[in-house]
Amino acid sequence: MADKPQRGTLFGIPYNFERPSAGRLLSSYWQPGKGMLVEKPFGIGYTLNLASWRSWVVLLVAGGLLWNERQKAEEKEDEAEADDGPVEVIVD
Numbered sequence: 001m002a003d004k005p006q007r008g009t010l011f012g013i014p015y016n017f018e019r020p021s022a023g024r025l026l027s028s029y030w031q032p033g034k035g036m037l038v039e040k041p042f043g044i045g046y047t048l049n050l051a052s053w054r055s056w057v058v059l060l061v062a063g064g065l066l067w068n069e070r071q072k073a074e075e076k077e078d079e080a081e082a083d084d085g086p087v088e089v090i091v092d
Contacts (some may be wrong), residue, residue, distance in 0.1 A: 006018045013044060013045055014039045014040070014044075014045070014046070015043070015044045015045075016039065016040065016041065016042060016043070017042070017043075018042075020041050020042040024041050025041045025042075028040070028041035028047070029041070029047065029048075029049070029050050030049070030050055030051045031049050031051055032051040034049050034051075034052075035049065035052065036048065036049055036052045036054040036055050036058075037049065
């Protein structure tokens with residue numbers, strides 16, 4: 001039985017299933033001469049290049065959206081707790 005390749009591309013998408021090392025992880029996430037997306041050090045696809053300022057903008061926008069969503073969820077919970085009090089009903 002032939003050995004399966006540990007890295008390569010499939011339909012233009014890179015994959016790498018070689019055992020990751022600390023050096024390879026660091027060098028793959030920090031590539032100053034490359035674009036915003038770089039090949040993942042382990043797995044399938046691409047990841048953000050933290051040496052690119054565009055990646056930091058994407059992370060800040062995603063973090064801001066997540067924070068905003070959680071704030072709205074907390075406000076809805078607070079409103080729901082305030083509405084759960086007793087209700088007086090008067091019937092004529």
